[in-house]
Amino acid sequence: GQSLEQPSEVTAVEGAIVQINCTYQTSGFYGLSWYQQHDGGAPTFLSYNALDGLEETGRFSSFLSRSDSYGYLLLQELQMKDSASYFCAAPEGDYKLSFGAGTTVTVRA
Amino acid sequence: DADVTQTPRNRITKTGKRIMLECSQTKGHDRMYWYRQDPGLGLRLIYYSFDVKDINKGEISDGYSVSRQAQAKFSLSLESAIPNQTALYFCATSQLATSSYNEQFFGPGTRLTVL
Numbered sequence: 001g002q003s004l005e006q007p008s009e010v011t012a013v014e015g016a017i018v019q020i021n022c023t024y025q026t027s028g029f030y031g032l033s034w035y036q037q038h039d040g041g042a043p044t045f046l047s048y049n050a051l052d053g054l055e056e057t058g059r060f061s062s063f064l065s066r067s068d069s070y071g072y073l074l075l076q077e078l079q080m081k082d083s084a085s086y087f088c089a090a091p092e093g094d095y096k097l098s099f100g101a102g103t104t105v106t107v108r109a
Numbered sequence: 110d111a112d113v114t115q116t117p118r119n120r121i122t123k124t125g126k127r128i129m130l131e132c133s134q135t136k137g138h139d140r141m142y143w144y145r146q147d148p149g150l151g152l153r154l155i156y157y158s159f160d161v162k163d164i165n166k167g168e169i170s171d172g173y174s175v176s177r178q179a180q181a182k183f184s185l186s187l188e189s190a191i192p193n194q195t196a197l198y199f200c201a202t203s204q205l206a207t208s209s210y211n212e213q214f215f216g217p218g219t220r221l222t223v224l
Contacts, residue, residue, distance in 0.1 A: 008149070033211070033212070040146075040197055040218065040220075041217065041218070042113075042199070042215040042216060042217050042218060043152070043199070043213075043215045044215070045212045045213065045214075048212065087151060087152065091211045096142065096154060096157050096167070096211070097154075097211060097213060098154075099151040099152040099153075100151055101149055101150055101151040102149075102151050
């Protein structure tokens with residue numbers, strides 16, 4: 001199975017940069033996904049890294065290092081609407097996902 | 110219209126009652142999933158189905174059962190609800206893929222309280 005660890009909470013001010021780390025232990029690894037969830041609403045997909053390196057999508061970027069069993073989600077130019085929970089997730093062999101416990105990001109004015 | 114819908118959105122019930130949560134999707138996806146979310150524990154997989162004839166247990170299936178009535182419908186049942194099944198329940202879908210990529214699309218959730 002998969003085990004993914006991420007910090008429980010991060011707080012930052014508007015305009016700042018936040019990095020959410022995710023370390024994983026897996027019996028087989030295919031890649032790392034990130035999901036965003038606002039206030040108990042539906043989680044929504046943000047990004048997926050299959051290969052090492054940085055993937056950029058607007059203000060959000062995601063990074064993966066397979067050799068370090070580590071990835072992160074980078075939130076730049078923080079806005080109030082970025083206040084949410086962020087989950088890293090890893091596909092398992094038959095494509096179901098295992099999720100980390102989630103990181104709550106609070107953006108302050 | 111939402112692609113993945115769940116009914117009911119909120120439910121309060123008593124210990125020992127049978128409860129069914131329903132999920133429908135218009136995305137045409139083959140795969141459907143049921144998760145529960147508890148504070149500080151993230152999303153945990155209860156059951157998943159890759160097609161109408163294929164149903165699999167997830168990591169926390171005890172106390173739950175499912176039915177895949179059609180490609181578009183996947184129901185979760187609690188045969189005899191207990192208070193520690195109080196949680197937020199999500200249905201999700203994904204498309205069969207030939208790679209390991211697996212974007213999942215989630216419904217709005219059902220908040221279940223068992224008294």
